[in-house]
Amino acid sequence: MGSIAMPKPDDAVIARRQEIVKALRAIVPGEGVIDAEEEMRVYETDALTAYRQLPLVVVLPDTVEQVAAVLRYCHENEVKVVPRGAGTSLSGGALPAADGVLLSMMKFNRVLEIDYPNRAVVVQPGVTNLGITRAVEGDGFYYAPDPSSQIACSIGGNIAENSGGVHSLKYGLTTNNVLGLEMVLMTGEVIRIGGKHLDSEGYDFLALMTGSEGLLGVVTEVTVRILQKPETARAALIGFPSSEECGQCVADIIGAGIIPGGMEMMDKPAIHAAEDFVHAGYPRDVEALLIVELDGPEAEVDFLLSRIEEIARANKASTIRVSHSEEERMTYWAGRKAAFPAVGRISPDYLCMDGTIPRKALPRVLAGMRELGQKHGLRVANVFHAGDGNLHPLILYDANNPGELAAAEAFGADILLLCVEVGGVLTGEHGVGIEKRDLMGAMFTEDDLKQQQRVKCAFDEKQLLNPGKVFPVLHRCAELGRMHVSKGKLPFPDIPRF
Numbered sequence: 001m002g003s004i005a006m007p008k009p010d011d012a013v014i015a016r017r018q019e020i021v022k023a024l025r026a027i028v029p030g031e032g033v034i035d036a037e038e039e040m041r042v043y044e045t046d047a048l049t050a051y052r053q054l055p056l057v058v059v060l061p062d063t064v065e066q067v068a069a070v071l072r073y074c075h076e077n078e079v080k081v082v083p084r085g086a087g088t089s090l091s092g093g094a095l096p097a098a099d100g101v102l103l104s105m106m107k108f109n110r111v112l113e114i115d116y117p118n119r120a121v122v123v124q125p126g127v128t129n130l131g132i133t134r135a136v137e138g139d140g141f142y143y144a145p146d147p148s149s150q151i152a153c154s155i156g157g158n159i160a161e162n163s164g165g166v167h168s169l170k171y172g173l174t175t176n177n178v179l180g181l182e183m184v185l186m187t188g189e190v191i192r193i194g195g196k197h198l199d200s201e202g203y204d205f206l207a208l209m210t211g212s213e214g215l216l217g218v219v220t221e222v223t224v225r226i227l228q229k230p231e232t233a234r235a236a237l238i239g240f241p242s243s244e245e246c247g248q249c250v251a252d253i254i255g256a257g258i259i260p261g262g263m264e265m266m267d268k269p270a271i272h273a274a275e276d277f278v279h280a281g282y283p284r285d286v287e288a289l290l291i292v293e294l295d296g297p298e299a300e301v302d303f304l305l306s307r308i309e310e311i312a313r314a315n316k317a318s319t320i321r322v323s324h325s326e327e328e329r330m331t332y333w334a335g336r337k338a339a340f341p342a343v344g345r346i347s348p349d350y351l352c353m354d355g356t357i358p359r360k361a362l363p364r365v366l367a368g369m370r371e372l373g374q375k376h377g378l379r380v381a382n383v384f385h386a387g388d389g390n391l392h393p394l395i396l397y398d399a400n401n402p403g404e405l406a407a408a409e410a411f412g413a414d415i416l417l418l419c420v421e422v423g424g425v426l427t428g429e430h431g432v433g434i435e436k437r438d439l440m441g442a443m444f445t446e447d448d449l450k451q452q453q454r455v456k457c458a459f460d461e462k463q464l465l466n467p468g469k470v471f472p473v474l475h476r477c478a479e480l481g482r483m484h485v486s487k488g489k490l491p492f493p494d495i496p497r498f
């Protein structure tokens with residue numbers, strides 16, 4: 001197990017387990033409630049597999065009324081709830097609580113409406129990210145945010161994490177592509193935000209909910225914007241003798257006013273791992289590789305590609321290859337898309353980090369990472385959304401070697417602190433979850449954090465939704481703003497602080 005502590009489970013709630021299970025069965029009949037240990041095992045972790053915890057009970061509702069009734073019951077009976085989509089979170093966002101209900105939304109798997117005149121699709125939250133594109137691609141449309149996990153992850157999870165992907169540089173993250181939501185609050189109240197229109201009056205609750213990591217409500221319906229497929233898309237593979245030159249090329253492309261459909265960078269260990277795995281034709285003699293994709297009308301794509309070639313040459317690119325067929329373009333991407341599993345072949349375990357930096361800080365951060373690797377005695381492979389400055393260092397370790405997981409976690413924390421130090425942020429798209437929870441103090445002041453927690457309290461006063469995630473210290477809502485430690489005496493000593 002990793003080193004991050006979760007709130008101490010409430011024994012009184014665990015003692016009421018039979019009564020809670022019975023009440024939930026009355027709300028969600030049949031196979032919708034799972035309480036057998038062996039059947040709950042599949043829910044004990046998400047993609048942050050170093051952390052595992054069996055939930056109190058698993059509930060799989062399939063109507064909004066059931067979700068509302070489950071939340072209302074849990075609110076009235078002070079039972080915690082952890083919402084879950086497909087369980088691909090890399091930050092431990094869906095890690096269960098021993099004294100909480102694990103609320104799986106995967107039975108909400110229907111596409112409800114396709115509305116081409118409004119360029120919108122209405123889906124239930126358990127529909128996969130790729131499932132939305134699949135539903136409309138026959139008519140020439142697609143849903144732009146494309147996490148590498150898109151075949152598995154749910155759109156509800158994407159909303160909660162504000163997920164992004166290769167195409168987010170040009171087309172935005174989830175928050176830029178969501179038009180409306182239906183959510184159930186912890187009290188069981190059902191609310192609707194936005195719709196098929198572009199903007200709504202009042203506070204921007206849609207933006208507040210997107211990225212709220214399952215702490216404010218449970219998403220039961222999502223309306224997303226869809227786009228028409230571009231006329232053409234071509235990709236370039238550009239190799240460099242150093243990461244510095246590659247990083248400078250990225251900055252120069254954006255500085256020249258060109259926003260590619262995607263611009264991804266890989267360092268030498270990642271290039272070799274990917275090439276060995278999928279044979280994408282990546283050059284092995286380079287230190288850094290850039291994959292740049294241009295999409296749009298053919299003439300525009302051709303013109304911009306020639307500009308990018310000029311910029312790459314000026315930055316001492318040693319290899320420049322441009323795709324001449326759809327098959328070739330897909331081959332270029334195959335290595336990048338398979339980079340995570342490819343790295344999994346060269347190391348028994350890895351931690352995938354996620355931080356964002358200003359683009360110009362890239363050479364400094366890459367050099368800093370090399371030094372930190374030496375300090376912690378571990379290797380790192382880098383794949384990242386270079387255009388957005390969103391890094392995904394993969395820290396290689398072996399959990400069977402005593403102390404290596406702890407060293408990997410310490411290395412990861414140091415990388416994220418470096419990102420903050422150069423003016424960046426702790427996360428780009430994977431969320432804070434438990435993984436980065438205890439680093440929030442490096443980025444926010446105590447007042448900032450309290451302000452954020454007041455928003456949480458406005459939606460979930462009893463703090464029952466997804467406890468132990470995002471906030472390093474759990475203040476009681478009534479206590480917020482009145483925290484004062486005098487002569488070492490902590491007020492409200494009964495409040496869990498972890």
Ligand SMILES: Cc1cc2nc3c(=O)[nH]c(=O)nc-3n(C[C@H](O)[C@H](O)[C@H](O)COP(=O)(O)OP(=O)(O)OC[C@H]3O[C@@H](n4cnc5c(N)ncnc54)[C@H](O)[C@@H]3O)c2cc1C
Pocket residue numbers: 046047082083084085086087088089090092093094105125146147148149152153154155156157158159160161162163164165166213214215217218219220340429430466
């Ligand atoms: C191999 C791999 C590659 C990945 N690549 C990317 C990538 O390129 N870009 C990226 O952004 N992410 C990536 N991820 C991370 C992950 O896929 C995303 O964070 C995704 O959005 C999680 O969706 P999920 O359905 O699996 O959610 P889960 O893991 O089940 O849950 C994630 C969070 O969402 C909350 N949640 C889930 N459903 C709901 C709901 N209906 N209502 C309220 N809260 C809810 C949970 O409580 C939790 O906090 C990757 C993960 C893996 C394993």
